[in-house]
Amino acid sequence: MAHLHTRRLIGAFAVVAALSALTACGPEEDNAGGPGGSGASSRPSAKPSAGGGSASNGGGGSADNGGGDCGQPPKLPAGHKMVEIAVPPSKGSMSAKDAKPACTPNDWIYHGEGKANYYTFSENVKAELATGSGSTKTVPVGELWMHAGDCMTNSSAVKSPYSCSGNIYDITVDSEGKVKTIKEIWHP
Structure with a gap:
């Protein structure tokens, strides 16, 4: 055994x-x-x-x-373009760089690249300012120009519910190349 x-x-x-x-x-x-x-x-x-x-x-x-970590880059709807305003807009026009997405620790964030393009606004442009995550408020286009300019030169002038969040805008243009919609993109 x-x-x-x-x-x-x-x-x-x-x-x-x-x-x-x-x-x-x-x-x-x-x-x-x-x-x-x-x-x-x-x-x-x-x-x-x-x-x-x-x-x-x-x-x-x-x-x-x-x-x-961000996954695939975002895809914009047909006809939409992201831009970063290069200089404070003046009445009826703006200069903006094409904005491309970059993966950051805070997800995808758009940044302007290259030479600025000159844009004019259509007569019936629809303008929206960000009021927080996913929320916007339709405003007269002149208010959007002032807001964009304040964000670039004097951010303390921007009052709630608005804030400066990267100076990135989603635009569409009409058949003549004029901006017909412009919406501020909010980012923390």
Whole structure:
């Protein structure tokens, strides 16, 4: 009977030794990839790539890496364009840069890029100012021009329920290229 007990003990020891050898193989193979091992470099790069993606996005690379933590870049409805006003608008016109989405720790945020384009406003333009997350108020276009100018030059002049939140506007243009709708985009 002692012989059977010894055999079981040796068999159990052999199984444990075999399992230990298998687990030892995993890291040795991972470490064979080079200094630090491929396992050491692949695991950390999987998590920080999202954070690293944001840091390397400076030139709008976020869309190239599938958006990192942000997911896919937003798609605007047909005919809509995001712009960042470049100088305070004057009566009837504005200069604005095309705004492109960039993945940030606060989700997708639009930033103006390139040379500013000159826009004029249609006679019946619809203007909206942001009053918080997802909320807007329709205002006379002159009020929007004053608001945009104050946000660029004197943000303390902007009173509640409005705030300055990035100077980004969603616009549509008519068949003559004149702005027919302009809506401020709110962002915390």
